[in-house]
Amino acid sequence: MNNDNKKSAIQKMLGDFAPKLVEYTDNVLFGDVWEGKELSPRDRSLITVAALVAGEHNGQLKYHLGRAKDNGLTETELVGVITHLAFYTGWPRAMTAIMIAKEMFESTE
Structure with missing residues (x-):
């Protein structure tokens, strides 16, 4: 190899x-x-995605959304997390994150 x-x-x-x-x-x-x-890998992914959205660390978000799916989170749950975060971290951050998620999910279909 x-x-x-x-x-x-x-x-x-x-x-x-x-x-x-x-x-x-x-x-x-x-x-x-x-x-x-x-923590379970699923819980770690949920926390990581939330932290990345909250901190506006968009460069790492696409990778960790994919990892979150691999760790058992559904697209519906991840969209729900980002929507929920809009009210706690700010609308622009959530809108940026949801566009990254949409692009990422559509490219893996």
Whole structure:
């Protein structure tokens, strides 16, 4: 097997450029944090999507919406989360997030 096939997506994108950030991403964030037993992957995804919408971190939202679906959240639930957040984080943030979600969900159909 080719060594590139064993690399994570972040290693392929940034491994040579920011190796320490890649190491933290793979080992700490997606290793220790995401694999913790305190919360289910579904709950972690729900929290992560909400935090990304609230913080207007739109660059990471598409990836985490896909991960949320992989972790058991439905498109209907994710639309509901974003709609709910409109009243707590601001309408513009929710509208931006819902457009990202719409585009992402339509591209995976």
